[in-house]
Amino acid sequence: MAGEGPILTLRSLTKSFGAHSAVDHVDLEIREGEMFTIVGPSGSGKTTLLRMLAGMETPTAGDIILRGARINDIPANKRPTCMVFQSLALFPHKSVGDNIEFALKIRGVPRAERKRRAVDLMRMLRLPDHYYGRAPNRISGGERQRVALARALAFDPEILFFDEPLSALDYKLRKTLEKELKDIHRETRKTFVYITHSLEEAMVMSDRIGVMRDGKLVQIGTPHEIYTAPNSKFVSEFIGDVNVVPVSVLGSGRLKAPHVPHEMAAPPAMNGVGESGFLVVRPEFLRFLDSPGDADNHVVGRLYNEYALGSRIQYQVRVGELVFVLEKLRHEAFTGGLDQEVVIGWNAADSIVVPDR
Amino acid sequence: MSAEVRPVEDGPGFRLSAGLRSALPVIVFLLVGFAAPLLAVIGFSFMPPRTFGLGHPPTFENYVTLFDSTNYISLLWSLGMATATVLILIAVSYPVAYGLVRVFGRWSTLVTLLFVIPLFVSENVRLYGWVLFLIKNGVLLGTLKTLFGIEADSMLFTTAAILLGMVYVYLPFMLFPLTLGISMVPNDAREAASDLGASRWQVFREVELPLSTPGLIIGCLLTFVLAVGAIAEYKVLGGQQVIPITHDIEIAFTYAQNWPLGAALAVLLMLIVGVLVLVALWRFDLDRFLGRR
Numbered sequence: 001m002a003g004e005g006p007i008l009t010l011r012s013l014t015k016s017f018g019a020h021s022a023v024d025h026v027d028l029e030i031r032e033g034e035m036f037t038i039v040g041p042s043g044s045g046k047t048t049l050l051r052m053l054a055g056m057e058t059p060t061a062g063d064i065i066l067r068g069a070r071i072n073d074i075p076a077n078k079r080p081t082c083m084v085f086q087s088l089a090l091f092p093h094k095s096v097g098d099n100i101e102f103a104l105k106i107r108g109v110p111r112a113e114r115k116r117r118a119v120d121l122m123r124m125l126r127l128p129d130h131y132y133g134r135a136p137n138r139i140s141g142g143e144r145q146r147v148a149l150a151r152a153l154a155f156d157p158e159i160l161f162f163d164e165p166l167s168a169l170d171y172k173l174r175k176t177l178e179k180e181l182k183d184i185h186r187e188t189r190k191t192f193v194y195i196t197h198s199l200e201e202a203m204v205m206s207d208r209i210g211v212m213r214d215g216k217l218v219q220i221g222t223p224h225e226i227y228t229a230p231n232s233k234f235v236s237e238f239i240g241d242v243n244v245v246p247v248s249v250l251g252s253g254r255l256k257a258p259h260v261p262h263e264m265a266a267p268p269a270m271n272g273v274g275e276s277g278f279l280v281v282r283p284e285f286l287r288f289l290d291s292p293g294d295a296d297n298h299v300v301g302r303l304y305n306e307y308a309l310g311s312r313i314q315y316q317v318r319v320g321e322l323v324f325v326l327e328k329l330r331h332e333a334f335t336g337g338l339d340q341e342v343v344i345g346w347n348a349a350d351s352i353v354v355p356d357r
Numbered sequence: 358m359s360a361e362v363r364p365v366e367d368g369p370g371f372r373l374s375a376g377l378r379s380a381l382p383v384i385v386f387l388l389v390g391f392a393a394p395l396l397a398v399i400g401f402s403f404m405p406p407r408t409f410g411l412g413h414p415p416t417f418e419n420y421v422t423l424f425d426s427t428n429y430i431s432l433l434w435s436l437g438m439a440t441a442t443v444l445i446l447i448a449v450s451y452p453v454a455y456g457l458v459r460v461f462g463r464w465s466t467l468v469t470l471l472f473v474i475p476l477f478v479s480e481n482v483r484l485y486g487w488v489l490f491l492i493k494n495g496v497l498l499g500t501l502k503t504l505f506g507i508e509a510d511s512m513l514f515t516t517a518a519i520l521l522g523m524v525y526v527y528l529p530f531m532l533f534p535l536t537l538g539i540s541m542v543p544n545d546a547r548e549a550a551s552d553l554g555a556s557r558w559q560v561f562r563e564v565e566l567p568l569s570t571p572g573l574i575i576g577c578l579l580t581f582v583l584a585v586g587a588i589a590e591y592k593v594l595g596g597q598q599v600i601p602i603t604h605d606i607e608i609a610f611t612y613a614q615n616w617p618l619g620a621a622l623a624v625l626l627m628l629i630v631g632v633l634v635l636v637a638l639w640r641f642d643l644d645r646f647l648g649r650r
Contacts, residue, residue, distance in 0.1 A: 054552060055552070056548055056551075056552070075551070076548070076551050076552045077551045077552065077553075077554050077555055077556060078554075082552055082553060083549075083552050085545050085548075085549060087543075087545050089543065089545035089546050089548065089549035090546075090549075091546055091549075091550070091563075091564060091568075092546075092568070093567045093568055102550070102553050102555075102563070103553040103554050105563075106553060106554045106555050106559055106563075107554065151553070152553075155553055155554065
């Protein structure tokens with residue numbers, strides 16, 4: 001889906017407030033037509049970064065280059081980009097139709113043409129025609145979301161920015177709209193740059209993801225790369241439930257973890273790991289073993305609790321002070337009781353070791 | 358287990374709810390202090406001319422007299438001057454209010470104080486201050502004469518002086534509702550408009566002005582009602598150049614000793630102002646402006 005060249009290039013982009021750098025030397029190339037998501041916890045600088053890209057914040061240093069032209073000093077209203085705000089920022093005194101037509105009105109498009117384009121967009125976003133004259137406060141949250149998107153699309157921007165627009169919605173609606181947004185991305189073939197604090201949300205929608213921490217982009221990759229090959233403890237933990245065990249690297253492919261009496265087999269690739277690091281195993285790669293030899297690695301622990309997650313069941317196993325979580329599909333649920341001694345294990349190839357950072 | 362708890366039986370007859378009973382002192386106070394004088398004025402307007410009691414058979418004579426007399430000229434002056442005051446106030450206050458909210462930053466408090474402090478001084482004292490400022494050989498003209506040898510006619514006792522006084526006295530009543538109105542414009546709505554390509558002027562016209570309208574309307578109503586009822590500015594700064602309706606009312610109640618005529622004039626003024634306010638509130642539905650409806 002993604003095109004060839006970069007549409008937007010960031011070079012050492014920095015935004016400082018006093019001594020604090022909210023965005024710290026960010027280098028990034030966003031490709032034509034891709035859906036790129038910047039994900040990070042609150043305070044990681046992602047909103048500041050996006051606001052600089054949209055022209056609402058002036059960079060302290062570095063360059064923003066749109067199709068080869070430096071746009072640092074071009075104000076928001078002269079940039080061919082557009083943003084969907086976290087609060088949506090619909091104009092409360094204008095009808096749904098007038099909101100959508102705003103950019104066209106500013107450009108002096110005749111009224112009839114404006115209305116035709118607004119109605120087209122409303123249909124594309126599955127908003128009923130009779131909403132055209134309705135006040136934005138008299139429609140539901142999900143519908144307002146679509147109006148905000150329609151208003152931005154009517155601008156026909158080269159890049160569409162999203163500042164966590166789904167964060168205020170309930171889970172189910174958010175899941176629906178995430179997929180809708182990805183469909184709309186396919187349909188419009190525009191470049192979308194999205195920010196969110198939810199890596200799960202980023203995974204669903206994005207072609208590529210950039211993980212941000214303390215003003216820096218710590219990893220950029222496809223959702224698959226981020227999921228299977230996180231480059232740090234921070235990124236691996238950010239994805240959600242994961243087993244992260246501090247280990248010392250003994251050399252010759254062996255690892256030693258506290259509370260585990262025996263040495264363990266290391267995964268084949270351990271990029272950038274020195275003498276110590278963190279062993280990362282996803283819950284779905286952990287298994288209950290009948291005998292310790294059934295997997296490359298095993299630990300013996302006590303089944304402490306279990307949680308039903310819908311289609312899956314999650315188990316918490318305690319090994320000394322270490323806590324492991326593993327997940328099984330419901331139909332392969334573990335049949336033993338709580339507090340039972342269990343042997344759990346994983347294959348070395350299903351684990352990774354990340355550096356301590 | 359069988360201890361029977363019976364509710365306290367109320368005696369038969371009239372019973373007030375707890376809320377109404379709590380509100381009773383205020384209700385009585387409002388009836389005596391607010392409604393009664395108003396009703397007395399309305400009552401007097403239907404009494405025969407030059408009577409001093411409410412016991413006479415009611416008559417429309419005073420209202421007929423109103424339309425035959427020259428009172429309508431005073432009324433038109435009052436309404437016209439009030440309208441002019443409000444228009445000037447909008448022009449003067451909007452930029453200041455905008456500055457207070459968006460530009461002055463931490464200086465806002467100081468600027469606000471500068472506008473508030475004069476309110477602590479009596480209106481008449483402040484107006485006489487203007488007299489000293491504007492009078493021939495006063496602060497303004499005297500200085501001009503001494504420094505530049507320019508000899509100008511006194512600005513006092515002109516319509517402009519009256520307007521100056523009213524704008525000066527009522528400025529806070531326009532400024533502060535307007536400041537509130539402008540501060541209620543969401544920042545992200547302005548940013549969104551700009552992001553969608555709107556220039557500064559377009560952001561103002563399309564977003565800031567309409568969304569600050571509630572404050573503007575409140576300010577207009579407040580200052581208009583105050584300005585229609587103004588009298589001191591006409592007396593102190595206007596000499597007898599312009600006679601406002603308030604002056605006619607005062608004359609009727611004092612020198613002319615014709616309370617019913619004065620009452621009729623007062624009722625007429627109340628009606629006109631009341632209708633104007635109601636029409637304004639109905640026409641500019643404040644909730645609709647804010648998108649609440």
